[in-house]
Every structure is written in C-alpha cells, then in structure tokens.
Amino acid sequence: MSILVFIEHAEGEIKKSSLEAVSYAAAMGEDVTAIAIGPVEESVLKAAGSAGASKVLHAADSKLEKGLIQPYAKVIAQAMEKEGAKTLVLAKSSLGDPVAARVAAKMKAAFVSNVADLPDTSSGFSVKRSIYTGKAFANVEMTTETKIIGIKKNAVELKEDGGEASVEAFEPSLDDADFAVKITSQDKQEGEILLPEAELVVSGGRGMKGPENWGMIEDLAKTLGAATGCSKPVSDIGWRPHHEHVGQTGVKVSPQLYIAIGISGAIQHLAGVNSSKYILVINKDEEAPFFSAADYGIVGDAFDVVPKLTEALKAAQN
Amino acid sequence: MKILVCITHVPDTTAKISFTDDNTKFNSDGVQYIIGPYDDYALARAVELKEASGGTVTVLNVGTSETEPTIRKALAIGADDAIRIDAEPTDSYFVAEQIANHAKDAGYDLIMMGRESIDFNGGMVHGMVGELLGLPAISPVMKLDIEGQTAKLAREIEGGKEYLELDLPFIAGCQEPIAEWKIPNMRGIMSARSKKLEVLAPSDASEAVKLQQYELPPAKGDVKMIDADNVGELVKLLKNEAKVI
Ligand SMILES: Cc1cc2nc3c(=O)[nH]c(=O)nc-3n(C[C@H](O)[C@H](O)[C@H](O)COP(=O)(O)OP(=O)(O)OC[C@H]3O[C@@H](n4cnc5c(N)ncnc54)[C@H](O)[C@@H]3O)c2cc1C
Numbered sequence: 001m002s003i004l005v006f007i008e009h010a011e012g013e014i015k016k017s018s019l020e021a022v023s024y025a026a027a028m029g030e031d032v033t034a035i036a037i038g039p040v041e042e043s044v045l046k047a048a049g050s051a052g053a054s055k056v057l058h059a060a061d062s063k064l065e066k067g068l069i070q071p072y073a074k075v076i077a078q079a080m081e082k083e084g085a086k087t088l089v090l091a092k093s094s095l096g097d098p099v100a101a102r103v104a105a106k107m108k109a110a111f112v113s114n115v116a117d118l119p120d121t122s123s124g125f126s127v128k129r130s131i132y133t134g135k136a137f138a139n140v141e142m143t144t145e146t147k148i149i150g151i152k153k154n155a156v157e158l159k160e161d162g163g164e165a166s167v168e169a170f171e172p173s174l175d176d177a178d179f180a181v182k183i184t185s186q187d188k189q190e191g192e193i194l195l196p197e198a199e200l201v202v203s204g205g206r207g208m209k210g211p212e213n214w215g216m217i218e219d220l221a222k223t224l225g226a227a228t229g230c231s232k233p234v235s236d237i238g239w240r241p242h243h244e245h246v247g248q249t250g251v252k253v254s255p256q257l258y259i260a261i262g263i264s265g266a267i268q269h270l271a272g273v274n275s276s277k278y279i280l281v282i283n284k285d286e287e288a289p290f291f292s293a294a295d296y297g298i299v300g301d302a303f304d305v306v307p308k309l310t311e312a313l314k315a316a317q318n
Numbered sequence: 319m320k321i322l323v324c325i326t327h328v329p330d331t332t333a334k335i336s337f338t339d340d341n342t343k344f345n346s347d348g349v350q351y352i353i354g355p356y357d358d359y360a361l362a363r364a365v366e367l368k369e370a371s372g373g374t375v376t377v378l379n380v381g382t383s384e385t386e387p388t389i390r391k392a393l394a395i396g397a398d399d400a401i402r403i404d405a406e407p408t409d410s411y412f413v414a415e416q417i418a419n420h421a422k423d424a425g426y427d428l429i430m431m432g433r434e435s436i437d438f439n440g441g442m443v444h445g446m447v448g449e450l451l452g453l454p455a456i457s458p459v460m461k462l463d464i465e466g467q468t469a470k471l472a473r474e475i476e477g478g479k480e481y482l483e484l485d486l487p488f489i490a491g492c493q494e495p496i497a498e499w500k501i502p503n504m505r506g507i508m509s510a511r512s513k514k515l516e517v518l519a520p521s522d523a524s525e526a527v528k529l530q531q532y533e534l535p536p537a538k539g540d541v542k543m544i545d546a547d548n549v550g551e552l553v554k555l556l557k558n559e560a561k562v563i
C-alpha cells in the first residue's frame with residue numbers, strides 16, 4: 001500500500017511545505033507516491049525523491065496550469081484510486097485546504113488539517129491537530145479507512161537524502177463541467193518570499209506611523225532574507241497589502257524567527273505567530289503585552305533601533 | 319436572490335482557552351461567545367447584497383440550544399430568518415452533511431460561509447458542502463460582486479490575489495475585506511426577537527473524526543531583554559543561542 005502526497009509547485013520549484021509533506025508520509029513508513037498537477041519541469045519533480053517519494057505522478061495538462069479547485073480534487077481522487085492509496089498527505093495552503101476538503105467528501109474520508117505531529121498508531125489511528133488558532137491541540141482519532149492529513153509547517157523534519165523519484169505521466173479524466181470556474185487574472189508578486197512558508201519574518205505594526213516608513217522594515221527583511229508581514233490595522237488602512245496581515249484573521253506563520261516591530265501584541269495578533277520558534281519584539285513601550293510572548297526584547301524607538309540592527313546584521317554577515 | 323449564511327458559535331477571540339474533565343471538555347466558564355469573525359464577514363456581505371438587489375438571507379447553525387443567542391445576533395444584524403440543526407458539531411464532515419442535506423432542495427442562489435471557524439480552524443466545511451452538492455466552492459473570498467447570474471470574485475492566494483468568474487449557485491468561504499463587520503442597532507435587536515428561528519432534527523450522518531483529548535501548548539520561557547544601545551549583543555544571541563540567522 002502506498003501513501004499519496006499532493007505536492008504544489010510555485011515559480012518552477014516544489015514548495016518547501018510540500019516537500020515536508022513528502023517527508024511526513026515517508027516517516028509513516030510506507031511507500032510514498034507524489035502527485036504534481038499542472039505544467040512544471042520533470043527534473044524539478046525528481047527532487048521529491050530526496051524528501052522520500054519513490055515516484056511522482058504528473059498531470060501536466062496545461063488546462064491545469066492555475067490552481068482550479070474542482071479539477072485538482074478530481075485528479076487527486078483518481079490518483080488515489082489508481083495507486084490504491086488509502087492515505088493522502090498534503091501541506092496546509094490556500095489551495096491545498098479546499099482541494100482536500102473536496103477529496104474528503106468524494107472519498108468519504110476523514111480529513112484532519114493543521115496536524116502538528118506524526119500519527120499515533122499504537123491503538124487505532126490518531127493525530128494531534130492544532131486548534132483555537134494555535135492556542136491548544138486536540139488529539140483526534142480518524143475512524144475511516146481512507147484518511148486525509150493536512151500538515152502544519154514543521155510537523156516533521158524535512159528529509160534531504162539526495163534521492164531521485166521516477167516521474168510518470170498521469171492522464172486524469174476530466175470534463176468541461178470541472179472547469180466552470182474561470183480564473184480571469186492573477187495579481188501576484190513574483191520572486192517574493194511567501195509569508196506562510198517563510199523561515200524568517202519581519203512584521204510592522206501601527207507603531208511604524210505610516211507606509212512611508214516601511215523602507216526600514218524592508219531593509220531589515222532583505223538583509224535577513226525574510227518575508228514581510230504586518231498587523232491587521234496596518235493592512236486595514238492600506239499601508240500594506242492584505243496578504244501580509246498576520247494573526248487570527250490573517251496569515252498564520254511558523255517561522256524560525258518572528259520579529260515584531262511597533263506591534264502591541266494583541267491576543268488576535270499573537271494567535272497568528274504563536275507557533276514561531278523564536279520571537280523578537282521591538283517596542284518603545286516596556287508594558288507592551290507582546291514582550292510576555294517574546295524570547296528576545298528591546299525597549300526602544302523603532303526608528304532608532306531598526307536601522308542599527310540592520311547595520312549590525314550586515315556587519316556580522318561580512 | 320436567496321442567500322444562506324452558515325455561522326459558527328465560537329469563543330470570543332480574547333477568550334482564555336482551558337479544558338476540564340481530564341482535558342476532554344472545553345471549559346466555557348466565563349467565556350463569551352460570538353459569531354465566528356469570518357462568518358461575520360460573510361453575513362455582512364450577504365446583508366449588503368440583499369439590501370442592494372433584494373432577496374432573503376437565512377442563517378444556519380449546526381449546534382445545540384446554547385447557540386441561540388448567537389443566532390439571534392445574526393438576525394439582529396439583518397438576516398431574515400434562521401435555522402438551527404440541533405446537534406453537537408463534533409466533526410466537519412458531519413456538519414457539512416447536515417448543511418448539504420438542508421440546502422439540497424432549498425433553492426439557494428448563494429451559500430456563504432467563513433473562510434474557517436476559529437475553534438477548529440478546519441477551513442474545510444465549504445469545500446465538503448460544495449462536493450456534496452456538486453457545486454463550486456471558492457475560498458478565501460475577499461471580494462464578491464453579483465450581476466444577474468454571474469459572480470465576479472477575488473480570492474486570496476499566497477503572495478497575492480486571483481480574480482474569478484462563475485455562475486450562481488456556488489459556495490463562498492469569506493474573509494475580509496469583503497465587507498465591514500456590522501454591529502446590530504436597536505431596531506435590529508428588537509426585530510430579531512420576532513424573526514423565525516426554526517429548529518430541525520439532524521439528518522443521519524457519519525462521524526469520521528473523534529476527539530480523544532485536548533492539550534495545551536507548553537508555557538513560554540522568560541523573555542531576554544537587550545539594551546537598545548547594544549544591538550550587537552542581540553545579533554550574537556540570534557546567531558549563537560537561537561541559531562536562527
Ligand atoms: C475579531 C478580531 C480579530 C482580529 N484579528 C487580528 C489579526 O488577525 N491580526 C492583528 O494584528 N490584529 C487583529 N485584531 C486587532 C487587534 O485586536 C489589535 O487591534 C491589533 O493587533 C493592533 O495592531 P498594532 O499592534 O499594530 O497597533 P497598536 O495596538 O496601536 O500598537 C502599536 C504599538 O506600537 C508601539 N509603538 C508606537 N510607536 C513606536 C515606535 N516609534 N517604536 C516602537 N514601537 C512603537 C506602541 O507602543 C504599541 O505597542 C483583531 C481584532 C478583533 C476584534
């Protein structure tokens with residue numbers, strides 16, 4: 001029996017979160033087949049082998065170029081049937097979640113998302129999922145034969161053993177009705193580090209006073225190779241684009257380091273960052289609630305501290 | 319236009335999360351309940367669409383009688399009537415089947431939900447209902463306009479947005495900035511009392527996921543404060559202690 005992993009690709013690369021999903025499936029100890037959808041180079045797909053896949057099915061049809069939910073769900077369900085796979089693993093993402101939900105309903109499968117650890121199979125099959133926006137966990141049992149596991153970032157360590165997977169063309173059977181939704185255009189920053197995937201995040205809040213001051217946030221982010229984020233009011237006022245908004249009602253991040261500058265640390269903001277490995281807070285108010293959720297803190301004026309920190313980091317890199 | 323809005327009844331975003339009964343029950347002591355914030359966006363946009371071009375807004379919740387004050391609040395915000403399917407919403411698939419079984423023959427032009435519930439954060443009920451009804455389900459929707467039978471919408475994707483077009487009926491999992499949250503006014507609160515809230519028995523549905531036990535994350539260690547004039551020290555800590563740069 002094999003496990004199927006849905007792998008997403010962006011800008012000609014397999015997403016890191018998808019490679020983590022492959023490693024997760026490999027750690028479950030069964031043969032792992034991945035499925036990639038839409039046009040992407042075969043040589044890129046071979047790299048899934050390094051994370052633990054023995055084979056990659058590739059549905060390369062150019063009609064599947066953009067992330068269309070219904071046809072993607074159908075392709076995955078057909079691939080599961082072809083492989084006899086009873087388990088599907090995928091990474092949490094804005095495409096993966098709705099696709100997996102449809103696959104679950106098609107296959108009458110239990111679907112648990114936000115899974116933070118490998119399954120416990122000592123009696124039955126249970127997984128630990130993050131709930132209440134990271135404020136707690138629930139251990140749940142999956143009672144159906146077919147199972148879908150949506151994993152959170154860092155649920156397992158990424159395996160990189162340099163192996164190569166074989167790539168096999170996959171021809172799904174789709175009809176026009178699957179393409180009822182038309183994507184008319186995409187408006188996407190190319191080459192930007194994606195916030196949900198980022199290992200380092202530099203985020204600014206209302207303490208930055210205005211969009212004209214974001215240069216120092218960007219400089220710091222660039223120096224670190226970090227993604228940029230912000231608090232909700234900042235994107236509400238339009239200082240920053242909406243997809244940068246971090247928190248309960250925004251993006252949930254789990255980087256190695258989250259740097260919060262001029263953000264008070266309201267509980268709704270913390271909900272989006274509480275699975276960061278380390279948190280650094282820079283705030284001029286020593287009473288700011290964010291400090292009690294932080295690992296490192298500096299009380300000071302961002303306009304003074306941030307440029308100095310960027311300089312010090314640059315100096316340390318040389 | 320006939321719109322269905324599915325709402326959750328969830329702890330307020332500032333609620334402290336704890337458990338009782340050997341970590342098998344949520345401790346609702348002193349917890350305030352609200353309409354799920356994303357569901358609240360869906361509801362606000364539904365009411366706007368109705369105000370602009372007529373029709374009705376029905377709200378639906380799968381929950382026990384405890385959720386009724388939350389449902390009344392949705393009526394006060396501007397929904398015309400409400401349905402409660404009387405069951406404990408333990409599993410997303412179970413909830414999706416309840417919603418789909420109700421909506422199947424009810425003739426809704428549009429079903430609006432939140433992008434995700436803030437208790438289980440599944441982000442999956444809309445997709446499941448879509449599959450069960452054979453309809454498209456789009457999420458997370460940040461903009462939704464309707465002209466005749468066609469909808470134009472914007473969906474958030476990593477790093478940007480995607481613009482879509484499709485025909486009614488379909489399901490939308492909504493998030494900001496689709497509309498601004500609406501606060502009920504006095505007139506809304508008064509009229510909500512007499513609006514119809516129908517309680518339906520659940521349909522037969524299977525449960526695919528069973529709760530075993532809750533768990534709280536480990537407590538955070540103390541914060542290390544660094545002097546603002548000593549950023550060099552911070553760089554050293556990030557490099558050698560945290561090893562993140
Ligand atoms: C249902 C609900 C959901 C929400 N969801 C989210 C969410 O997802 N994400 C989110 O972020 N918020 C969310 N909020 C809003 C949240 O409650 C806070 O209002 C918000 O996070 C505050 O943003 P802020 O910290 O940028 O601004 P403020 O609270 O205004 O804080 C600004 C901070 O900057 C500091 N500061 C000012 N000047 C300087 C300076 N020169 N140098 C250094 N520091 C300075 C101040 O000391 C202060 O701590 C939500 C609210 C509700 C009700």
Ligand SMILES: Nc1ncnc2c1ncn2[C@@H]1O[C@H](COP(=O)(O)O)[C@@H](O)[C@H]1O
Nearest residue numbers: 324380407431432434435440441442443
């Ligand atoms: N018990 C419920 N009753 C009504 N609607 C629900 C219920 N649970 C979830 N939903 C809807 O489905 C959306 C997604 O929920 P979830 O998949 O749990 O994240 C929510 O935002 C609601 O609109």
